[in-house]
Amino acid sequence: xxxxxxxxxxxxxxxxxxxxxxxxxxxxxxxxxxxxxxxxxxxxxxxxxxxxxxxxxxxxxxxxxxxxxxxxxxxxxxxxxxxxxxxxxxxxxxxxxxxxxxxxxxxxxxxxx
Amino acid sequence: xxxxxxxxxxxxxxxxxxxxxxxxxxxxxxxxxxxxxxxxxxxxxxxxxxxxxxxxxxxxxxxxxxxxxxxxxxxxxxxxxxxxxxxxxxxxxxxxxxxxxxxxxxxxxxxxxx
Numbered sequence: 517x518x519x520x521x522x523x524x525x526x527x528x529x530x531x532x533x534x535x536x537x538x539x540x541x542x543x544x545x546x547x548x549x550x551x552x553x554x555x556x557x558x559x560x561x562x563x564x565x566x567x568x569x570x571x572x573x574x575x576x577x578x579x580x581x582x583x584x585x586x587x588x589x590x591x592x593x594x595x596x597x598x599x600x601x602x603x604x605x606x607x608x609x610x611x612x613x614x615x616x617x618x619x620x621x622x623x624x625x626x627x628x629x
Numbered sequence: 630x631x632x633x634x635x636x637x638x639x640x641x642x643x644x645x646x647x648x649x650x651x652x653x654x655x656x657x658x659x660x661x662x663x664x665x666x667x668x669x670x671x672x673x674x675x676x677x678x679x680x681x682x683x684x685x686x687x688x689x690x691x692x693x694x695x696x697x698x699x700x701x702x703x704x705x706x707x708x709x710x711x712x713x714x715x716x717x718x719x720x721x722x723x724x725x726x727x728x729x730x731x732x733x734x735x736x737x738x739x740x741x742x743x
Binding site for chain 1: 672674718722731734
């Protein structure tokens, strides 16, 4: 298995809803990432997990809450989002051998109403 | 300041033609340079990854070059196909505090027309 999967593919939520994005990889990678990407812009790093521990938080608002239950899973819990949070949310995992290449998932398209 | 600049911003070519996309970077300390292809609304897919000592790397019809002295890279697409229509993103990895931080370019949007 050489891919990163993300669910759901699309999500529409109201500003008072609580929802979660899920990311899974079975490549044995021990570093996983969340990115946010607005239309026609490059991805922006949000969080980095290394060995199931949060190692980097790029000053992300607390309405985004990451969780890494085990080495294969990465969640992003969403609560009280704003319409400007609508974006493509990408998960990635990274090899630890060679040039440390990141593999991206297909993304979750989030719309906040 | 770590920066990656890509040109052109967008490009339209006819099917079967070749094209070259450019990437200039000011990133230190340099770790590696990657080219990704991203279809609209999808995650980026890696095309090539090159370290400091590599000058060229091919992946099918895609050939990337790297000049570490001038800090420039190019991605050459040969015999373009309609499915090549996508954004191509140059990403440079900088080693920082034991962590490889990715610096993304803004991308080149390529449209291949029949």
